[in-house]
Amino acid sequence: xxxKLFPYERxxxxxxxxxxxxxxxxxxGIIFDVDNTLVPHGADSTPQVDALIAYVQSLGxxxxxxxxxxxQRIERFLLHAECDxxxxxxxxxxxxxxxxxxxxxxxxDQVVCIxxxxxxxxxxxxxxxxxxxxxxxxxxxxxxxxxxxRFVEKQVLRAWEHSSNHGRLGGVEREGAVTPAVRRRNFxxxxxxxxxxxxxxxxxxxxxxxxxxxxxxxxxxxxxxxHNLVSSHSNNLIKRAPGVDLTLQENxxxxxxxxSATMHGLVVHPGxxxxxxxxxxxxxxxKGYLDGRVIVGDRLxxxxxxxxxxxxxTIHRIVLHSPLTITEFHSHSDALAxxxxxxxxxxxxxxxxxxxxxxxxxxxxxxxxxxxLWCEDETLHGQLRSEKPFPCTYELEEEGHCFxxxxxxxxxxxxxxxxxxxDRESGEVVERKLLMDNHSExxxxxxxxxxxxxxx
Numbered sequence: 001x002x003x004k005l006f007p008y009e010r011x012x013x014x015x016x017x018x019x020x021x022x023x024x025x026x027x028x029g030i031i032f033d034v035d036n037t038l039v040p041h042g043a044d045s046t047p048q049v050d051a052l053i054a055y056v057q058s059l060g061x062x063x064x065x066x067x068x069x070x071x072q073r074i075e076r077f078l079l080h081a082e083c084d085x086x087x088x089x090x091x092x093x094x095x096x097x098x099x100x101x102x103x104x105x106x107x108x109d110q111v112v113c114i115x116x117x118x119x120x121x122x123x124x125x126x127x128x129x130x131x132x133x134x135x136x137x138x139x140x141x142x143x144x145x146x147x148x149x150r151f152v153e154k155q156v157l158r159a160w161e162h163s164s165n166h167g168r169l170g171g172v173e174r175e176g177a178v179t180p181a182v183r184r185r186n187f188x189x190x191x192x193x194x195x196x197x198x199x200x201x202x203x204x205x206x207x208x209x210x211x212x213x214x215x216x217x218x219x220x221x222x223x224x225x226x227h228n229l230v231s232s233h234s235n236n237l238i239k240r241a242p243g244v245d246l247t248l249q250e251n252x253x254x255x256x257x258x259x260s261a262t263m264h265g266l267v268v269h270p271g272x273x274x275x276x277x278x279x280x281x282x283x284x285x286x287k288g289y290l291d292g293r294v295i296v297g298d299r300l301x302x303x304x305x306x307x308x309x310x311x312x313x314t315i316h317r318i319v320l321h322s323p324l325t326i327t328e329f330h331s332h333s334d335a336l337a338x339x340x341x342x343x344x345x346x347x348x349x350x351x352x353x354x355x356x357x358x359x360x361x362x363x364x365x366x367x368x369x370x371x372x373l374w375c376e377d378e379t380l381h382g383q384l385r386s387e388k389p390f391p392c393t394y395e396l397e398e399e400g401h402c403f404x405x406x407x408x409x410x411x412x413x414x415x416x417x418x419x420x421x422x423d424r425e426s427g428e429v430v431e432r433k434l435l436m437d438n439h440s441e442x443x444x445x446x447x448x449x450x451x452x453x454x455x456x
Contacts, residue, residue, distance in 0.1 A: 005156045006154040007134035014038060014114060014135055015048075018207065019056050022112060029062040029104040031097070032181070033115030034069065034077060036137040042073075050081040051200030056083075062126060064100045066091070066113070068120070071384045091117075092124030101128070118153040143300040202356035209279075217278045218268040218363075226267075226370045226385040231321035231394075233314055234381045239337050242448065244455065251290035252307025256380055258288050258310055260373040267370050268363045273327065274371070276312050279370035283308065293430065295332050295351075300443055305354070312359045313350035314369065314382040319361050320346065320435070321394040322384055326359040337404075338448045345398040345417045349440065392430060395420045402455045403442065411442040411449060 009019050016035065022030075032437050035041045058061055065085040067074055074085045084103045089096030097113070097197060104111060108129045115121025118135035123133040134157075206209025210217075237253040240246065263279040283289040283305025309332065319326060333347030352359055364368055365386075372383040401415040414439045421431040 005117070005118050005123055006126075006191050008112075009133045009134055011135045013138075017114070017133060017135075019059055019061070019132070023059055023061075026262075027110060027112050027131075028060065029064070029106045029111040029126075031064055031100050031104075031111060031113040032083075033064055033068040033113075033117070033121050034074065035180060035376050037114065037116040037121075037135055039077075040138050041329075042448065044078050045079065046082060047080075047201050047251070048203055052201060053081045053083055062104045062106065064103050066096055066100050066115075068086070089293045092127060094124065094128050097124050097130060101130075106131075116435045118156050131368065146375035150290045180282075193315060199353075199356075200340050203354065206356040206358070210275075216272050218266055218274050219266045219271045220267045220269070222267045222370060223265060225372065225383075226387055228386045229387050230369070230384040230386050231318040232383045233317045233380050235309070235310070235314060236340060237375065237378050237380050239340065241338050241340075242445065244337055245293070248291065248293045248302060248306065251376065252292035252310065253306050253378065255283065255289050255292050255305050256311045257375040259283075259305075259311055260375055260380070260439040263371055264373050265370065267326075267368050268361075269368055270363050270366055273360055273362045274315075276352050276359040278358075280308070280354075282354050292354075293336075295443075300336065309346065309350055309352055311348065311373070311380065312352040313348055314373070316350045316359060317346045318384040320396060322369070322386075322389050322434065323365055323392065324384075325362045326360070327362050329334055330357050330359070331436070332414075333443050334438065335440045335442040336442070337444050343398070343401060345396045345415075357419070391424055393422050393424050397432075397434075400454070403449050403453050404455055411446050411454075413440045414438055415444060 014032070016320065032053075034039060038052075039045060053063060065074060065078070065083055066089050067085065068089050068091055070086055071087045072097040074087045080084065086096050086099045086103070101108060109131070111130055113121060113125035113130050113132040114135060115125075115132070116135050118134065122132045122134055171221075174391065227397050228339075229310055237256060238249040239245070240249070259280045262281070263274075266274070266279065268274050279288075285304065289305040291302040291304060292308075293300050294303030294306040295301075316326075316329065331349050332351040336348060339347070349360060351357055367387045370385045372381075372385065374381050397418045397419070399416045403411050403412070404414055405411050416434060416437060417436045419431075419433050419435050420429060421433070422429055425444055
């Protein structure tokens with residue numbers, strides 16, 4: 001009887017479970033308890049929990065909530081998340097678990113149950129033959145029957161820790177080491193789940209700020225081109241160099257072509273703001289986006305919609321040659337791959353990530369401007385046009401460009417990049433402004449750095 005109360009695994013919280021590892025182990029569905037598992041008893045959901053549900057679903061998991069609460073409580077909990085549910089489950093009765101399996105459409109060995117109570121979640125799952133993960137309950141020891149039950153649970157778990165039944169879910173031998181499905185880590189340890197949750201929270205925060213703010217985003221398109229060409233820039237979409245993944249490069253070209261179409265011909269009226277993500281939206285598979293190259297920490301990895309930083313950078317470069325006001329700009333290394341041909345300042349380096357790392361500019365001039373962006377023959381073309389010429393012209397200058405090996409053993413591209421503003425009629429310099437004190441880590445094979453550009 002005691003073994004019927006033993007979980008397969010234990011975890012500190014739902015946020016410390018390695019869900020990607022569960023995918024590797026063949027699990028396809030998750031049954032979540034609600035109270036004291038996802039949130040404190042009776043509490044509404046949080047952005048972190050909503051993001052967690054969205055994250056595990058993005059991994060391919062089918063999800064269902066299994067709760068003893070009534071329908072009204074669960075539907076209120078799911079206000080901002082999409083998930084099936086079974087209410088009034090009367091755990092540990094097996095009927096609720098069996099109904100959850102029907103909803104998931106999976107076999108019991110393909111599903112894992114995650115809950116906080118031994119005598120309801122774990123016992124009920126075990127009675128149905130469903131593997132379980134017991135998480136530490138959210139809250140404090142309670143008086144009355146529930147408090148007494150928690151005390152008994154602690155004794156059960158002590159017996160579990162001394163048995164051979166723990167670690168049944170995720171332990172697999174790999175060269176003498178066990179790789180667990182549950183990792184005891186703090187929420188603040190920046191594990192993949194935490195990163196996804198934090199990212200989701202930032203996306204929601206940006207969406208909320210835009211919805212309640214007074215920014216007017218450019219949305220009108222014009223089929224005809226405005227008369228005056230302010231600036232233009234073209235760059236090769238596919239880099240073919242040693243160590244560069246050609247498939248990711250080709251996927252990048254597809255992604256840029258899709259995103260370019262969302263802003264080709266866009267007119268930014270005086271007072272309006274251009275937002276990269278306001279035009280592009282989320283880079284989903286349904287829209288046709290593929291895995292391109294993205295930067296995660298200090299690594300280059302495949303990622304959905306990867307490569308759009310190149311598009312944002314092209315926009316940034318043509319905007320720098322105009323009087324438009326850049327209101328949001330983020331940068332990453334501009335040494336992701338060897339230069340193709342002569343060095344061009346700001347040829348790369350602009351960072352965007354849906355939707356909280358954005359590229360934005362505002363039109364503070366007295367006339368309309370227009371963006372033109374299109375792909376042709378493996379080349380991205382960008383133009384910024386206006387109704388008439390502006391009073392000044394703009395140029396980029398770079399000083400002290402070189403590569404340098406630093407004490408950490410890594411190579412960096414260093415330089416200072418300036419924007420020079422000149423009066424159109426006289427040609428006199430009006431302003432010389434430092435835009436970037438460049439210090440970019442080289443992200444490609446050091447042997448490909450031109451030897452004559454390395455300084456000690």
